[in-house]
Amino acid sequence: MYPVLEYRLNDPLNGYPAIYHFTDLDPIQIFCRRSCDYFVLEGKVYEVTSTALERDRFVIYLKKDEGEQPFKSAPLDRPLGIEIRLYEEYSESKEFMYVSCFDHIEVFSRLDSTYLTLRGKEYERVSAEMDQDRLTYVLYVKETAE
Structure with a gap:
């Protein structure tokens, strides 16, 4: 159970x-x-x-959160994975990439990381969300100076 x-x-x-x-x-x-x-x-x-x-x-x-709105144009019906968006404070954060995941252990390992290497560059986690309406995890990141 x-x-x-x-x-x-x-x-x-x-x-x-x-x-x-x-x-x-x-x-x-x-x-x-x-x-x-x-x-x-x-x-x-x-x-x-x-x-x-x-x-x-x-x-x-x-x-x-009265100041936030869900994405107006975001993909639906994706396989298990994480939508990664470049964090923008006062505008809609653009989708950077989508990472398909084999299982929730792989999802957790990415969501729970402070730093991720994506497309050969290091990014820092800003925040994460579960979009229940789209059944999608979203990870907001910003590029580090490294």
């Missing part, structure tokens, strides 16, 4: 309401999601505020 993963709003006044949950994720998928800084659901962007481990479930707490 796989553990439960639940996304909750970090809203103590309303009892931390659950907005999404899974009962069938492999534990490594849960760790991939817990390593993300943002979560996209139903056209809304949420920032991860914290994570918790309860007796019978993993919990990811979220707050709505």
Whole structure:
């Protein structure tokens, strides 16, 4: 039996309401999601505020990020992998490349890395998100001076 993963709003006044949950994720998928800084659901962007481990479930707490919008033109229906975007602070970050992954262990190894070598250059992780609407992991990076 796989553990439960639940996304909750970090809203103590309303009892931390659950907005999404899974009962069938492999534990490594849960760790991939817990390593993300943002979560996209139903056209809304949420920032991860914290994570918790309860007796019978993993919990990811979220707050709505009013300043962010999901990508207007982003590919759908890709295989398991990571969409890598060059981070731009006040505009839509352009897609740099897509890395297909064999399994979630490979996804986690990239999402959880501070530095990645891509196309022969070193890049630093800025943040990561799980876009539930597109079933895609997104990694934001910036080129290092190296």
